[in-house]
């Protein structure tokens with residue numbers, strides 16, 4: 284396609300986003316060309332500030348605007364319960380279900396030896412420290428119910444077995460092989476509610 288370099292540049296950038304192909308990138312670009320200046324400026328500003336205004340919470344490793352984050356600072360939440368999730372998007376899914384009033388621990392992914400992701404690449408050591416710190420009564424392993432999520436949950440359970448905290452795994456109300464991030468909030472709520480103790 285022969286267009287202006289500015290158009291090509293944006294199409295190329297948008298194409299790098301997950302789920303966006305050439306066609307969608309082109310459609311979005313022409314949409315923005317026709318949109319109000321304020322709409323385009325707002326989007327540009329939001330993108331420009333995204334990384335500079337976002338920090339990792341040093342307690343739960345959620346992405347937030349301040350550390351500790353609003354959830355970790357909230358004194359009404361049960362600090363004795365820690366829900367372990369893969370990514371910040373999974374934390375959002377559990378929060379949206381409304382069924383959990385404890386704290387979180389974001390691992391930053393799952394174990395994946397093929398991709399070179401071992402325990403040291405995830406925040407498993409930090410979790411262990413947190414749990415062995417004493418205050419945690421229950422650790423809910425809410426990694427996704429697929430092969431990687433299960434393997435990661437088992438690995439963590441082994442590491443924490445003698446920590447004194449109860450270890451539970453979310454139930455399989457979740458579609459097998461599914462992803463918390465994409466499940467509806469009722470399903471996420473149920474899978475938490477029906478969590479079972481890990482032997």
Ligand SMILES: [Zn+2]
Pocket residue numbers: 340341342343344345351352353354355356
């Ligand atoms: Zn936090």
